[in-house]
Amino acid sequence: MARMAAKDRREELIAAAIRVMVRDGVTKATTRAIVGEADMPLGVFHYCFHSREELLQEVITRLTDSSVAKARDVFAAEGDDLGTRVTKTLFTFWEGVELSPGEHQVGYELTHYALRQAGFEELARRQYDHYLEVHQEFLLKAAESAGIRWTVPLPVLARYLNAVLDGVTLCWLADRNSDHSREVLRLAGEHLMTLVGEDD
């Protein structure tokens, strides 16, 4: 095998682990499956990682960071009125779900894994802290640029938004009813538009 710095190999292994998880699920992402995906000999694994848990920890943070970044890109669009901006954001998010369901599925699987693994609960908490933060940020900026304020406390509204997106995704992963899922998003978007007040 070509000689490579341990740091670089770590990155490739993390990427390979994510690919395996997306394709086959978190539980199937064994050390052997991961090095197999990366086409490396087994011994490499524990030369680059203290333990399998260390890699999993890394995967969780990378994956939430990347999905947070992806979400931030979603609401980059300026120049629309509040209503179409909210709608666009919701449906752009939804496109992402339908385009790559595996990634979202892995997100949930990792959350539940972390909640059960002693010492990993904190990671699950941080995961949702980030999600809530992103949604709050979106709501704040949208309100600012539209010159309105939300009539519901921002943390609550962010949690509501997060809940609807998570809930719709979860249900769709099970029954794949795209039409109804989109209708729910439309409904939630319209609801948000009823929660605006005059700017203060």
Place this chain on the structure above:
Amino acid sequence: MARMAAKDRREELIAAAIRVMVRDGVTKATTRAIVGEADMPLGVFHYCFHSREELLQEVITRLTDSSVAKARDVFAAEGDDLGTRVTKTLFTFWEGVELSPGEHQVGYELTHYALRQAGFEELARRQYDHYLEVHQEFLLKAAESAGIRWTVPLPVLARYLNAVLDGVTLCWLADRNSDHSREVLRLAGEHLMTLVGEDD
């Protein structure tokens, strides 16, 4: 060990499996952990079940049936106006979540397990079909006894309700923010009340 019909032993093993899952998670529910919880010798397991998957299948259907039945009990209350009835239902559901988080956690874990296990996807679909059906039933009966109709198609509204509950629960399992979770439920309840029209 006292002699017992295989059918009865099956039931005890299923119950033991559920206890293990609620306490330690689905992945920890190994054949050995389950017979240990039921205080039976290991050999019993494959005398009562073809395979571990057969038991898991049974656990999934039992657990969704029981949570569906529990949900049905929640909205038994008659004699209130629509608003308080909706509120009461949401918060009774929420009490159940805070009282026994493990059960709900297991529900999600089993969904994701089923979605990954070849031949089990159908079970995940059925699980959510049942949930949606219960929510739809609630919305229908509530509307009937209040003499109103919903201005949104019932399947969509049921999915919306399901999404909010699932999403709030999932987020709370990670960060345990009860106050904000309840505020979200209140918000969703108020939203529902804006979706009523005159009876037709």
Place this chain on the structure above:
DNA sequence: CCACATGTTGGTCGAGCGTCCAAGACACCG
């Protein structure tokens, strides 16, 4: 009382798992 069905038990098998290690290959620097 025998025969047959049903239930009980402890041990064992092979596979897969995370982890570890010794031995070698390679690169860089004094």
Place this chain on the structure above:
DNA sequence: CGGTGTCTTGGACGCTCGACCAACATGTGG
């Protein structure tokens, strides 16, 4: 050139898992 630190590799370990089975115990019906 020799030495030192970094990387590579295949194999091996101890363990847990789902599954299986032969031998035995117990109940039931003729």
